[in-house]
Amino acid sequence: MFPPSADVKALVEPKPRPGPDIVTSARAAAEYDVAVETWGERLSAAGGRVCRWLSANGMTIDCKAR
Numbered sequence: 001m002f003p004p005s006a007d008v009k010a011l012v013e014p015k016p017r018p019g020p021d022i023v024t025s026a027r028a029a030a031e032y033d034v035a036v037e038t039w040g041e042r043l044s045a046a047g048g049r050v051c052r053w054l055s056a057n058g059m060t061i062d063c064k065a066r
Contacts, residue, residue, distance in 0.1 A: 003053040010046035015039060 002008075016035040021028040051063035 001057065003050045007046040007049045007053075010042050011050065013039065013043065 016032065016039055018032045019028060022032050023029075048063060051061060055061050055063055
C-alpha cells in the first residue's frame with residue numbers, strides 16, 4: 001500500500017518560476033506571489049496528508065496537525 005499518488009505528485013511539484021516581467025509589472029509580480037503561495041499551500045497540505053498516512057501505517061513520526 002502507498003500514500004495517494006496525487007499527494008506524492010504534489011510533493012515534487014516544482015516551484016513556479018518567475019518571468020522577467022515581475023520586475024516591471026506590479027500585476028505580474030502579484031500574480032507570481034499568488035502562484036508561489038498557492039504552490040506552498042499545496043505542498044504543505046500534501047506533506048501533512050502523507051505524514052498522517054505514514055503514521056497511520058505504522059511509521060513512528062510526529063505530524064503536526066494541518
